[in-house]
Amino acid sequence: MREAANHQQYKQFMSFKPRDFKRSTDPMVAVEWIQSIKTIFEFMQCNNSDRLRCATFMFKDDARIWWQGAKSTLDLNAATWAEFKAVFYGKYFTLNTRNKLAREFLEIRQGDSSVADYVKNFERGKYFTPMITGNNDIELNHFLEGLNATILRDVRLSNTATMGETIDRALMAEKDSQDIVREAQTKRSSYQGRDSLGRQGTSGALNNSNSSSKEGHHILDQQTRLTCQLPLVIFVGSYIRVVSAEFRHTRVTNSFISAFFVQQAVLKPVESLVVYKISLPAGPDLKTNRFIIACETQLQNHKMFVDLEVVKMSGFDVILGMDWLLRHEAQINCKDKSVALIDHDQKAFLFQAQ
Structure with a gap:
């Protein structure tokens, strides 16, 4: 009677197609094998002795040879599943x-x-x-x-x-x-093999003095040209002022462009599903989910790129932050009022403020 019951249980166990265990130098293989057959045992509601008998039947090759010696350390009629796992893990999933x-x-x-x-x-x-x-x-x-x-x-x-x-x-x-x-990447690939937009003063270029008459727009000066075509190209003239802003929780500084200027230049920002809250050194918090990606900047005829976050701000058209400085390996000399930079083509140059 018992033999018939064992045969029926074995048949049910094998119907789940359990995996053989031969040997493994990867401890996770041993752990996953134990977990896989444990799931079967729980579904079948097997007792300890049935679990041991079914599990050890799946040993093959080196694992079967190992078990011939290891089983002498257990009382197979009374051993629990936890005791079997301790012996098994002692071989294939050690404490170390x-x-x-x-x-x-x-x-x-x-x-x-x-x-x-x-x-x-x-x-x-x-x-x-x-x-x-x-x-x-x-x-x-x-x-x-x-x-x-x-x-x-x-x-x-x-x-x-x-x-x-x-x-x-x-x-x-x-x-x-x-x-x-x-x-x-798509935008940058379009830059290859062509001159920067606006360098010849083509139609559609805007002089900064016409784009804004407000004081305090220190990023751009009268020598600056901004194209209304995509991608946006920013020419930086005789001096540059860098202001950093900080994301809450991250301390990561970024670069920004005013929403008004984006509208004036007829730009089409990329939109994110996530809305970011930005804390500036002064003034109220800002929120944005819009970006100008791979915006080209021209500084002393050196081409560089920056990712700009579109925000509602006054006093500045563009703020170049620490991300831009880090990308171009800036070394600032406060005494000489100069900045050493690396451009997009990996050429070093010195920007001297007036």
């Missing part, structure tokens, strides 16, 4: 390996991987640190800390509350970023 994976998880970072791959690695690694995964708030915070800064910025601004919402927002932020990069 578990500690190593736990340390790696505590230091996990997205790095160059995609958000999807980061999520996968996070989900795999969290099982080794129950002190983190046992608390939803701590787990969510640990996940956020590992995200790249640009993705983290968008996620934090969205005020997500759950892991699911956070992952969804991170994936959306990554897609927005990729769309912006593709847009920039």
Whole structure:
């Protein structure tokens, strides 16, 4: 009777097509194998002895040879599933390996991987640190800390509350970023092999003195020419004033263009699904979800590019921030009132203020 029952249970177990286990130098293969057959056992409601019998039947090759010796350390009639796992992990998933994976998880970072791959690695690694995964708030915070800064910025601004919402927002932020990069690459490719727009003073170019009569527009002067054609080209004349603004939560400085000037120049910004809140050194907070990507700047006939965020501001047409300075490896000499820069073609030059 018992033999018939065992045969029926074995037949049911094999109907789920469990995987064989031969051997593996990758500890995660062993962990995933245990998890896969555990799922079957829970569905079948197997007791400990049935679990051991079915699991060890799946051992093949080197694993079967190992089991012939290892099973002598257990009382197979009384051993629990936890005791079997301890013996199995002692061979294929050692304590040193578990500690190593736990340390790696505590230091996990997205790095160059995609958000999807980061999520996968996070989900795999969290099982080794129950002190983190046992608390939803701590787990969510640990996940956020590992995200790249640009993705983290968008996620934090969205005020997500759950892991699911956070992952969804991170994936959306990554897609927005990729769309912006593709847009920039498309525009930059159109610059190759042609002179900068507006250099010959073509029709449609606007003199800065006509575009604005307000005082304090220090980014542009009377020598500046702005084309109304796309892509926008900014010529910087005899002096330049750089003002930085700061994203809340990120401390990342950026560059800006006034919404009024965008309208006057008939530009078509790229729009993001995320609305950013920006804190300036003085004045009220600003909000935007519009960008001018890969805007070309001309400084002493040197071509450079900048990504501009469209904001409602007065007193300036364009603000070139720390992102522009860093991109062009600026070295500022306050005493001489000069800035050493690297242009788009990797040529060094010195800008001397008057």
